[in-house]
Amino acid sequence: MRVSKAKVAEHRTAILESASRLFRERGFNDVGVAEIMQASGLTHGAFYGHFRSKAELAGEACREACAEGLAGWKKTGDIGTIIDRYLSTTHRDAPAKGCAISALAADIAREGPQMQQDYAGGIRRFIGTIEDHLKEADAEARHRKAIAIFATMTGALTMARGVAEGDPALSVEILENARAQLRACFGI
Template identity: 65%
Template structure:
């Protein structure tokens, strides 16, 4: 029985979605192809009809996760809206559905140059999206501000996740403090 093109595209989308979620939740090394395919509702054998390798899938899943997050940012009314959704305990506690920049950052540093390039492209897109919310100065100044705010946000989320189980109060303090400081500085 032949599978329609629409069904092939649906299967590929399911694989990408499962991989993106699992990679953000547990990292590239701790997730196998068999697990991704099972989460997709497909057989392990079907994998190679869609991707050449796990590395190929990881690259596409990284791009997919960045695009998903960017879509949410672009729908945000302003910087305050982004801060209120990003620097929260709910986002901290759900890396599988959250920001790829934070969830995959340390992982990407140990991956192929191709995957690092995809991550860099995603990062540049987030910086450009953040620049829309920077109102003062030259385009270069807005770019520097956007980069600084994004680095503070991703860093805060990463640190808050790192201590959430061992010191929940510190985790909450990190999120609250960085959110307030950015808001105060930019009047958001």
């Protein structure tokens, strides 16, 4: 039975959405192709009609997740709001719906150069979006500031997630103090 181009595109989107959510929630190695396809409502055999490998899917899912996050950031009027939303318990508790950069930080170091390049591209786009929200006239100073802000945000969120169940009070402290320090250090 022949499937229309529109249906093929719909299936591919479903696969990417499921993979993106599952990878952010559990990491690359703890999610299999069969599980992604089941979550997409498709058979395991249909996978190879869309992707050559799990690695190819992972790279594309990472890019899609970053694009989704960036779209949300671009709708936000100021950097303070971005920081507050990013460093919140709501974001901490929803890695499957949150920032791919933080959710995949531990996994990506074990991946190959192509995945790391895709990840780096996402980081660069997030940094660029932060730069767009900053007011410094000097482009280099704005770039350095954006790197420091994003590194602090992703590091704090990663740490807060890492202790959320074992030491919930510390997790909240990490988020609150990172927000406060970013605002104080950068006049946000």
